[in-house]
């Protein structure tokens with residue numbers, strides 16, 4: 001991989017472009033913790049060959065070598081005056097990354113039907129193009145936001161029947177580096193606006209941005225809640241804390257902070 005996108009990241013930030021990595025999230029978290037000064041805000045670890053990728057909810061993220069982007073961005077959010085942002089405000093970061101990836105993949109594909117599934121899967125026609133895993137550093141000083149994108153994976157090599165790739169969607173073999181570049185170019189302005197507002201999703205326009213790309217809104221959904229219970233209803237909104245607001249079958253509004261969403265319209 002090249003690093004044609006390096007100028008989209010702050011000059012002070014560190015970049016590691018690896019021929020191969022176990023998990024880019026693990027690589028970046030290790031560096032961020034062992035050498036915090038060398039790995040400031042917006043540092044990046046990236047590869048196209050990730051051998052031990054991890055997904056949300058303890059799942060494995062499978063990526064055929066050389067055919068997927070695995071990119072992790074370290075954020076150490078601070079207010080405009082330089083104070084560390086309250087970790088309570090970090091909840092919007094996975095949604096920010098999901099919105100950035102949705103915008104990036106739409107832009108690359110000239111506006112293909114690509115949407116965000118709350119909280120941060122990027123889908124085309126119900127199939128997953130990209131997944132995001134955000135992990136807090138153990139000392140709470142930052143968050144590693146990892147994103148995987150299926151780029152040149154052929155349909156027979158897709159990891160699951162519910163996944164897709166940019167190749168399958170468009171017939172085009174995108175360069176993995178160009179996908180990284182498109183993502184970081186979308187990520188940066190959303191993140192800068194979020195920081196400038198002190199982590200206020202409303203004031204920075206982030207909430208509006210996420211609602212604008214989120215295909216979950218208006219869909220009938222089943223949400224597998226963390227305890228194992230299911231909630232079925234219509235997704236109505238994303239509230240000020242980034243929670244999904246679902247109108248259940250009795251017409252009651254329920255706010256969901258975490259869960260696995262299935263769109264029932266497909």
Ligand SMILES: O=C(O)CCCC[C@@H]1SC[C@@H]2NC(=O)N[C@@H]21
Pocket residue numbers: 022023024025026050052053054055056057059061069070071072121130131132133146147148149
């Ligand atoms: O859909 C999911 O469950 C999230 C998948 C996240 C995969 C990315 S690839 C880069 C980063 N490194 C990892 O080990 N996981 C994330």
